Amino acid sequence: MSAKHPIIAVTGSSGAGTTTVKNAFEHLFRREGIKAAIVEGDAFHRYDREQMKKAVVEAQAQGKTLSHFGPEANLFDKLEELFKSYSETGTGMVRKYLHNEEEAAPYNQKPGTFTPWEPLEPGTDLLFYEGLHGGVVTENVDVARYVDLLIGVVPIVNLEWIQKIHRDTAQRGYSAEAVTDTILRRMPDYVNTITPQFSRTDINFQRVPVVDTSNPFIARDIPTPDESFVVIRFRYPERHDFPYLLAMLKDSWMSRPNTIVVPGGKMGLAMEIILQPIIHEMMENKRL
Numbered sequence: 001m002s003a004k005h006p007i008i009a010v011t012g013s014s015g016a017g018t019t020t021v022k023n024a025f026e027h028l029f030r031r032e033g034i035k036a037a038i039v040e041g042d043a044f045h046r047y048d049r050e051q052m053k054k055a056v057v058e059a060q061a062q063g064k065t066l067s068h069f070g071p072e073a074n075l076f077d078k079l080e081e082l083f084k085s086y087s088e089t090g091t092g093m094v095r096k097y098l099h100n101e102e103e104a105a106p107y108n109q110k111p112g113t114f115t116p117w118e119p120l121e122p123g124t125d126l127l128f129y130e131g132l133h134g135g136v137v138t139e140n141v142d143v144a145r146y147v148d149l150l151i152g153v154v155p156i157v158n159l160e161w162i163q164k165i166h167r168d169t170a171q172r173g174y175s176a177e178a179v180t181d182t183i184l185r186r187m188p189d190y191v192n193t194i195t196p197q198f199s200r201t202d203i204n205f206q207r208v209p210v211v212d213t214s215n216p217f218i219a220r221d222i223p224t225p226d227e228s229f230v231v232i233r234f235r236y237p238e239r240h241d242f243p244y245l246l247a248m249l250k251d252s253w254m255s256r257p258n259t260i261v262v263p264g265g266k267m268g269l270a271m272e273i274i275l276q277p278i279i280h281e282m283m284e285n286k287r288l
Contacts, residue, residue: 002086002087002088002146002148003285003286003288004090004286005086005087005088005089005090005126005127006087006126006127006148006149006282006286007083007086007087007126007127007129007146007147007148007149008025008126008127008128008129008147008148008149008150008151008279009128009129009130009134009135009143009147009149009150009151010022010025010128010129010130010131010134010151010152010153011041011129011131011132011133011134011135011136011150011151011152011153011197011198011201012132012152012153012154020153020267020268020271021130021151021153021205021271022128022130023268024268024271024272024275025128025275025279027272028272028275028276028279029128029279031276032279032280032283034125034126034279034283035123035124035125036124036125036126036127036128037086037094037120037121037124037126037127037128038128038130039082039094039127039128039129039130039131040096040097040129040130040131041079041129041130041131041132041133041134042097042099042131043094043095043096043097043114044074044075044076044078044079044131044133045068045073045074045075045097046072046073046074046075047073048097048112048113048114049111049112049113050112052068052073055073056185059072065185065186065188065189066185067182067185067186067189067190068132068186069132069186069189069190069193069194070186070188070189070192070193071138071193074132074133076133076136076138076140076141076143077140077141078093079133079136079141079143080141080142080143080146081093082094082127083127083129083143083146083147084146086120086127086146087146090122090124091119091120091122092119092120092127093117093118093119093120094117094118094119094120095114095115095116095117095118096114096115097113097114098110098111098112098113098114098115099111099112125283125286126282126286129147132194133193133197134147134150134151134197135147135150135152135197135198135200135201136193136197137196137197137200138193144197144200148282149202149278149282150197150200150201150202151201151202151203151204151205151275152197152198152201152203152204152205152206153204153205154198154204154205154206155206155207155208156206156207156208156209156213158213158214158216159207159208159209159213159216159222159223159228161183161216161217162213162216162219162222162223163222164179164183165179165180165216165217165219166222168182176217180217201235202234202235202236203232203233203234203235203274203275204231204232204233205230205231205232205267205270205271206230206231206232206233207225207228207229207230207231207264207267208228208229208230208231209223209227209228210223210227210228210229211223211227224264225263225264225265225267226263226264226265227264228264229261229262229263229264230261230262230263230264230266230267230270231255231259231260231261232259232260232261232262232270232274233256233258233259234258234259234260235258237257237258240274242254242260245260245270245273245274246260248273249262249266249269249270249273250263250266251263251266252266252270
């Protein structure tokens with residue numbers, strides 16, 4: 001951790017909705033006048049799109065599983081190296097993963113490939129990471145120890161699967177069967193690598209639908225925010241003003257001494273109200 005070069009990480013599995021948190025942080029950064037170094041977790045995958053397809057087939061032939069959730073398909077050492085370097089010097093080496101034609105066009109590269117490694121832009125106020133592994137810890141690496149604020153985004157698993165199935169079929173052209181196979185293939189890595197991170201987060205946002213999601217593989221619609229609640233768990237409740245939060249977030253209540261429940265439609269507002277004083281204090285400490 002570093003007061004001079006703080007790191008914020010938002011971690012959550014594919015389809016979890018980490019983009020919602022990213023948008024909330026962008027609003028906060030703009031209001032606070034913060035210049036953030038934005039880092040996407042996909043940049044630290046080990047394989048590009050074509051290489052990953054081949055690696056999955058090879059792993060299956062050997063009776064093994066390989067997924068973007070696990071250590072074998074990622075460069076956790078590079079991510080730890082970036083976090084360590086940024087916390088000490090305010091810089092580090094990064095690259096981009098080009099998801100589609102629009103992102104790839106400026107680089108004259110194919111979608112599904114990586115840009116070259118290059119230094120972060122100098123003079124940033126903090127590093128903001130959004131991806132799968134912001135709080136990962138293995139036998140060989142400890143990414144979490146460098147993070148000053150770790151946010152988890154973890155809807156209940158059936159909702160997560162519904163969101164992934166709908167996104168991958170509608171936006172990425174996969175069949176529902178192919179997405180289901182992916183969910184099953186990566187389950188060991190989900191259990192062993194992804195979920196332990198949520199025991200390390202400072203704040204967790206978990207969306208819970210109040211409609212039937214008992215069979216996510218046949219669900220026709222993604223439950224809307226108004227058809228859900230958000231359970232917000234605080235690792236250090238003594239650092240937060242719960243009476244203020246309850247007053248600001250209409251129809252919210254506390255289900256445990258460290259947990260607030262808010263209507264799903266207020267998730268973005270809740271994030272900004274909760275995170276604004278934390279970000280402000282982070283910047284004040286940086287200036288000392």
